[in-house]
Amino acid sequence: MNAFPPEDADRDLDFNAIVAKYEKRIFNVIYGNLKDYEEAADLTQETFINAFRHFDRFRGEAKVFTWLYQIARNLCINRSRQLGRQRALRIESLDQPRETDDDEGMQREVADWSQSPQNMLEDKELRQRILAAVETLPPEYKEVLMLREFDDLSYNEIVAATGLTLENVKTRLSRARGMLRRKLGPYYRM
DSSP states (O other): OOOOOTTOTTTTOOHHHHHHHHHHHHHHHHHHHHOOHHHHHHHHHHHHHHHHHTGGGOOSSSOHHHHHHHHHHHHHHHHHHHHHHHHHHTOOOTTSOBOOTTSOOBOOOOOOGGGSHHHHHHHHHHHHHHHHHHHTSOHHHHHHHIIIIISOOOHHHHHHHHOOOHHHHHHHHHHHHHHHHHHHGGGSOO
16 A cells, blocks of 8 residues: 655655645645635545545555646546536526526626726726827818717708818818827727
């Protein structure tokens, strides 16, 4: 039963001493992989059960921790695959009522992230960049763009307000949008 190489400090330990020595390290390895305390506790126990079952076949070619680590790693891989399959099977519509313990259906609420601090900050930054870019436009392009996009005037209303022809309004608006695209493009490329 003692198949440990002479340089291995664990060669004289019985299995209970090995569990006591390596349980926390194995738990930390598993927890680091799965990020789930309960799963890590279960797989740590399963690691040592498997190790105990096959302890008589441990040849001592590797250190005890390395051997335990391999068992834990394989269990983590298997559990991750199993959880992935379960998640794939549990796709539910957000519109469907959710079952509860008291058998009453409960509607799901989906969080509205549009007003999150990050989104609000991004929107503010976008508005600032757009306004700064609009300010750099030549006056004749800035005027029609402001009337159309910010004042929400129709093309005919812009014609009436500026005295330009309809074709001229469309041309200036198109050129103004093109200038903005070029100015803002580096910030918003995906």
